[in-house]
Amino acid sequence: MLYTFFCFVLEVDITFIDKVKNFFQDYFPNHPKLAAVGTILVIIAVVLYVVLKELPALSDGLKLVKEFLFGKRKDEVIIKGKTPLIDLESIIPITNPENDYVREENNSDIDALAVLISNKDVTSAKEKKKRQIIVVAGPPGIGKTRLVQEVCRKNLREEFKVQIYIDFEAVNSPTTRSKFSEEKIYESALTQVKSALGGGGVDSNDFRAIAKDFQKPTIFFIDNYEQILDNEVLHQRIWNHIIIPIAESNDLIKIIITSREKINSTRLFQVSRLTNAKKEDVDTMDVNQLVTRHTALKLFCKIHNQILEQENRLKEDKYDFTKEEFKIMIDLCDKVSCLPLGIHLMASRSTDIPLAEILDKLNFYIQQPVPKSFKEYGNRHLDLYSAFKWSFDALTDEEKSFYKHLTYFQNGFYKNHLPVWPQFKSKAETDMVVAKLYQKSFLRKQQIELVSKRDRMEYDRYEAYVLFKELLQLEVSNFEEKLDQDYLxxxxxxxxxxxxxxxxxxxxxxxxxxxxxxxxxxxxxxxxxxxxxxxxxxxxxxxxxxxxxxxxxxxxxxxxxxxxxxxxxxxxxxxxxxxxxxxxxxxxxxxxxxxxxxxxxxxxxxxxxxxxxxxxxxxxxxxxxxxxxxxxxxxxxxxxxxxxxxxxxxxxxxxxxxxxxxxxxxxxxxxxxxxxxxxxxxxxxxxxxxxxxxxxxxxxxxxx
Incomplete structure (x- = not known):
């Protein structure tokens, strides 16, 4: 009876216990008590193995039983326990992108990346190992971060219950490199990783031990790794002391890295470029066909219409452009290499500025010399630089100055944490300009969920794009010293x-x-x-x-x-x-x-x-x-x-x-x-x- 119960719990064939019992009876034919003890010890060993293996699930189950029997006190102060090295209640999670345009324009990328990350259909241990570190590569502004966010939060949430976000944007930025030693930058990277993990066990640099502490399928999303690749020595230290030990020590962990460049010995996922039409297609295709088939045009029209809708100016006609305007739109998308961020910059201006005028302005900026320090970047970066420079110069002087001060925040900001900008009349006007800068694609926005004692609230958190920070800092030496120190x-x-x-x-x-x-x-x-x-x-x-x-x-x-x-x-x-x-x-x-x-x-x-x-x-x-x-x-x-x-x-x-x-x-x-x-x-x-x-x-x- 007892071993029948164990067979049911352990989900093994009852003959397994029979074989164990028969083995001991054959081994101790004249000592039935010893045979019984041996059988029981084996059963206990198997039970302990299953209990230890399923510890997280059992813990969750006991918690549910407790809540069912005794209810959940609404006013209790919850001090949640943590493992010796990590605090899952304090990790920095992968958040939902506020704007989900990636899903509509990059469906093929979303599906392909989700399949590559998932372990559900992978039976080979060797193949799982090959997929443990995946680099999502592509030029700035193509949507790498949002793509990974979309896949992790909406496609893989059930499979990977624990998802951790680590941002290396400020670790080795141009400003940081000019101010700090390599050792201090490395320490900053360590702190960034540990703080994302919740900060537990920070006196330990043993990332093998830290990795083993994760008992459920986990994604580590490391964003903006190109900042690290700019320094080969720093890259080797972080790769060999942090990333490889984490990956090698726990098969439950998957590491996803976004970078402008590929990294050797990793599984590469190249983000697809948005597709664009040819000008002659405008004369031969229906407008709906033209936009549906070409994702660059689809994104341009979508952003244009979203702004008109917000301002109650959207007409019934979904695509209110002439054939000549569509041809200019195709040209504009090509000018920024069909990068989503470049398209955002232009489309967000198209509601107030004619497309022909935008093209003239953009051509003018493309012909202007770029900062010497920027010449090492590729052509796509240069195209994006021209689009940013044109759109930035279209701001008022006060808006430009205010935006430069917003780049001072190293990890984004909430509007209610912003002081009133001195040249604006009020906090309301300051907030209104933040909204404008977001609409014109100078800021990205994410919804952060914070659960208070009584309520679950979502807050909009804004952040300047990494590339735009770099561009502003490249143009001016001692950038931060030129900022308004009173406002800082x-x-x-x-x-x-x-x-x-x-x-x-x-x-x-x-x-x-x-x-x-x-x-x-x-x-x-x-x-x-x-x-x-x-x-x-x-x-x-x-x-x-x-x-x-x-x-x-x-x-x-x-x-x-x-x-x-x-x-x-x-x-x-x-x-x-x-x-x-x-x-x-x-x-x-x-x-x-x-x-x-x-x-x-x-x-x-x-x-x-x-x-x-x-x-x-x-x-x-x-x-x-x-x-x-x-x-x-x-x-x-x-x-x-x-x-x-x-x-x-x-x-x-x-x-x-x-x-x-x-x-x-x-x-x-x-x-x-x-x-x-x-x-x-x-x-x-x-x-x-x-x-x-x-x-x-x-x-x-x-x-x-």
Whole structure:
């Protein structure tokens, strides 16, 4: 009966168990009990194998059973567990492109790429290995990123439940190359990968171990890899230390890379060029035939009509162009090598400017000299440069200046995070120009889904195209120094305000956001925040310190915890103010604790405590220093550091203990309880913990 049940659970033929039982009975003919024990041990071994193999599915099943039996509390604070190296709740996912024109114009590419990525019909292990790293190649503006997004999110969502987005756009950009050493750029690439993974285990550079932590079919989508290929040494380091170890260590992982160039030893997928008609086809074909058969014309007409529809100017005739205009349209598409981004630039202007005038202007720009540094690019890039230059020059001076400042964002922006542009009358006008720049194809837009405690919301996130950033930076030396520094400071203040709101939510009382919401929002803004801190430290050190301290405290509290050593080191050298220096030293000590140099965390926290005590003022910053000192004393087994903090806090009066901060005091007592537990003083430890819970009443996240 028992083994019949196991056969059912394990989905094996019942004769399998019979064979095992008969084997042991033949082996121990005179010892039936030993034969029975042997049979049972084999059954247990098989059960354990299946349980371990199906662990993720079993976990999901138990979760569903729990929700069915007990319901799902709507107001609970969910602290989701994570594996040692990754946090699936904090990964940066592959998002849906806001505009799905790719599906209509590139159906053949979508189907072909989906088949190439999918493992469903692949039975050969050798063939699966060949397809594990796929490079989607093509010139800028052809739609590589959107194609992969479309395939992953809409065709392969069921097969690949986990999808992770890694963007190398800013890792080795022209601006980055001019400012940072190769080592620092490599560290930036490491951080980019780890932050996309949710930041867990960031002190580990063992990507083989990280890869093994994925237990479900997973896609790693690495975008803009051409930035890495510009530096062969950097490419070899990233390829050999990150990409190959991930691919070789887990057959469940598929790596998709977009690049303007092919990469050796990978499976290449060349994105198809949109098809265009010949001018003579206009005289022999019906208009509907002409547009349906040629995807470049179809895209042009679609964008043209979308804008007219938004402005309530669309006529009943779907293709309101004369034969001569269609011939000009064919010429225009050829001028930009039928690249979707080039067609977008021209079609978005066609609602207000006659096609003949657009062609004249474009021909004029094509004949103009290009920047010397741009001559290494191919002809298609040059065609796109001419289209961009013409469309950009058609903006007003204020719109052009504003757009240049939007390229300052390293990972896109939300409109509500944008300060009012000084030359615009209001926030509404600023937002209106953002909408115009998107409509005219200077910005791309993606819908980001953030789930708060009560609601599921979608936000539009905008970003300047990589190529356009490069073009603007190539034309002007020291590009960022020419930007309006007052406006950049406003951007830095908005970034600080975002962290302040998140910090108040995590460390405050009462209504809180879902932790998953906070983590995802922080992940999306992390690249911008770090870049802001680095630049802000030159003009507004106090703001840089405050932003870095808030970022570190949030990452330490809720994860993902990322390496910030270089930011702390650079700022500590510049800061003389005692209180600010102490705050930096505290964060630096905690960063050391999460690195390979744990022991180095002792000296910074000792110095921070000394600085704050010399201020002769009892306040929450002193409390933070004591709190981190107690924590590190426990973690690093430094009895002297830990006991000195306990002694100092015990010597404070009750009113002074409250001055160091209720949460700080709670965590110090929590560390004291841990120390008492290690000494076997369980009763005293419980007393301390009861006091801790009382102090934490109302602080939902901290209490959890």
């Amino acid at each position: 400071n406003e951007i830095h203040l908005k970034s600080n305000k975002f962290l302040t709101d998140m910090t108040n939510n995590v460390f405050g009382k009462g209504e809180i956001l879902n932790l998953g919401y906070i983590k995802k929002a922080l992940r999306l803004e992390y690249e911008n925040i770090v870049y802001n801190i680095d630049n802000c430290s030159k003009s507004n050190k106090s703001l840089a310190v405050d932003t870095l301290v808030k970022l570190e405290s949030l990452l330490n509290e809720i994860g993902p915890y990322l390496k910030l050593e270089s930011l702390f080191d650079a700022l500590i050298e510049k800061i003389d103010n005692g209180e600010q220096r102490a705050q930096l030293l505290m964060g630096r000590a905690r960063v050391y604790k999460s690195s390979d140099h744990r022991e180095l965390g002792k000296e910074p926290i000792r110095e921070a405590i000394k600085i704050m005590e010399s201020q002769n003022e009892i306040n929450e910053i002193l409390g933070q220093a004591y709190r981190i000192g107690a924590y590190l004393g426990n973690e690093l087994a430094d009895d002297e550091l830990r006991e000195s903090v306990f002694e100092k806090v015990n010597s404070l009066s009750e009113s002074d203990q409250l001055k160091i901060g209720q949460l700080n005091l709670a965590f110090i007592l929590s560390d004291k309880a841990k120390a008492l537990e290690k000494l076997g003083k369980i009763g005293d430890a419980i007393t301390q913990l009861e006091q801790v819970l009382k102090l934490m009443e109302g602080y939902d996240i901290q209490q959890a």
